[in-house]
Amino acid sequence: MAKEKRGVPEINSSSTADIAFLLLIFFLITTSMDTDRGLARRLPPPPEKDQKQDDVIVKERNVLVVYLNFQDQLMCGKDYIGIKQLRQKAKDFIANPYNDESLPEKYAKDIPFFGNVMVTEKHVISLQNDRNSKYQAYIDVQNELVAAYNELRNEKAQEKWQKNYVDLSEEQQKAIREIYPQKISEAEPKNYGGGKK
Amino acid sequence: MGKFNKTGKRGMPALNTSSLPDLIFTLLFFFMIVTTMREVTLKVEFKVPTGTELEKLEKKSLVTFIYVGKPTEEFRRKLGSESRIQLNDSYAEISQIQDYITQERSSMKEQDQPFMTVSLKIDQETKMGIVTDIKQALRQAYALKINYSAQPRQ
Numbered sequence: 001m002a003k004e005k006r007g008v009p010e011i012n013s014s015s016t017a018d019i020a021f022l023l024l025i026f027f028l029i030t031t032s033m034d035t036d037r038g039l040a041r042r043l044p045p046p047p048e049k050d051q052k053q054d055d056v057i058v059k060e061r062n063v064l065v066v067y068l069n070f071q072d073q074l075m076c077g078k079d080y081i082g083i084k085q086l087r088q089k090a091k092d093f094i095a096n097p098y099n100d101e102s103l104p105e106k107y108a109k110d111i112p113f114f115g116n117v118m119v120t121e122k123h124v125i126s127l128q129n130d131r132n133s134k135y136q137a138y139i140d141v142q143n144e145l146v147a148a149y150n151e152l153r154n155e156k157a158q159e160k161w162q163k164n165y166v167d168l169s170e171e172q173q174k175a176i177r178e179i180y181p182q183k184i185s186e187a188e189p190k191n192y193g194g195g196k197k
Numbered sequence: 198m199g200k201f202n203k204t205g206k207r208g209m210p211a212l213n214t215s216s217l218p219d220l221i222f223t224l225l226f227f228f229m230i231v232t233t234m235r236e237v238t239l240k241v242e243f244k245v246p247t248g249t250e251l252e253k254l255e256k257k258s259l260v261t262f263i264y265v266g267k268p269t270e271e272f273r274r275k276l277g278s279e280s281r282i283q284l285n286d287s288y289a290e291i292s293q294i295q296d297y298i299t300q301e302r303s304s305m306k307e308q309d310q311p312f313m314t315v316s317l318k319i320d321q322e323t324k325m326g327i328v329t330d331i332k333q334a335l336r337q338a339y340a341l342k343i344n345y346s347a348q349p350r351q
Contacts, residue, residue, distance in 0.1 A: 013218070020221035027228035036254035036316060038245075038346040046336045068325075131326030135319050136246040138328070139345055143248040150250055186332070 039142055044185070062104045064093045064125045068141055070132035083140055090148035094180060096120050113160065113175045126185045145184055152180050241266035241283045243320035247350035254344055259312050261301045261340075263294070265327060266320035280323050282331070291330045298338040318346045 066086070067075040074081055076089055096103040104123035108116050125145060129138055153165040153176050161168060165176060243266030254260060264283040268276045272288075282289050284297045302310055315335060319328060335343060 016218040017221055020218050020225055024221055024225045027232050031228055031232040036346060037251040038254055038344040039248060040252050040344050043336050043341045043343060129325050133325040135323040135325060135328055136321035138325055139246040139248055139347060143250050146250040
């Protein structure tokens with residue numbers, strides 16, 4: 001008859017740390033912390049079968065056509081330009097600061113915070129590319145166009161609130177988006193500049 | 198004065214390491230939570246283009262990936278170095294994209310389906326023809342939110 005209590009023998013836990021270390025190292029190695037970045041775009045819905053081809057007539061002055069040919073050369077409107085000039089050109093087109101006759105029409109629009117503003121509501125930037133253009137060149141063009149919009153929005157935000165666009169509240173951002181709506185259309189590809197199919 | 202006399206060596210007191218496992222476990226849990234394991238084995242090589250105006254891609258569970266690039270070394274002898282599309286774990290043709298999107302979409306929760314995003318991880322040297330074909334296929338599949346994956350430029 002054992003009178004004294006046995007007591008549970010203590011488990012040696014000195015190796016827990018090692019086991020945990022092992023797991024830790026495994027997760028450290030398999031982990032990929034890189035956040036994916038990219039240019040977000042919205043594609044137009046597919047054309048309906050019985051839809052007429054030309055039910056939307058856009059005035060010529062409201063469209064900025066950017067062509068990208070198979071040698072990755074850029075044509076904007078009627079002349080060749082370099083990728084560096086594209087941003088300024090797009091900015092002038094979107095904002096139309098001097099009410100130029102050849103740039104997009106402006107319409108008065110009631111916008112929260114700003115009141116009545118003249119907006120180039122109907123402008124469209126149409127990006128057309130050859131099937132043989134390089135993807136990098138295409139992304140460069142997209143990037144410049146987005147940059148043009150971002151710069152304009154930032155300028156507007158600085159003027160009104162002395163802040164950058166990203167630091168504004170949700171409603172303020174929405175108001176600015178209404179002044180400079182992003183309208184980049186991606187047309188069907190064609191063979192520009194004699195590239196082989 | 199005998200106040201400071203030291204008799205014998207002190208010796209280092211043993212450090213109490215009983216809380217070490219807890220610390221390690223905390224770290225372990227952190228990494229377990231932030232970890233996202235790569236679900237597919239890549240069969241194409243790609244180097245995404247660079248840009249400056251990039252946005253972060255959020256909510257990984259809503260994102261479907263399409264990879265385009267040259268086949269990796271081991272497949273190159275068989276397939277040549279023409280750009281190929283990879284969906285999930287295998288090479289695919291343009292015509293399969295629509296089915297793939299539908300399938301991916303049905304595996305999502307119903308309330309998440311409208312927010313489905315397709316991330317295009319395309320090699321910067323790819324010809325636009327193949328990209329355009331993919332875009333048209335995505336339009337047909339009503340996967341309209343897309344993201345051209347890119348790296349920040351220095």
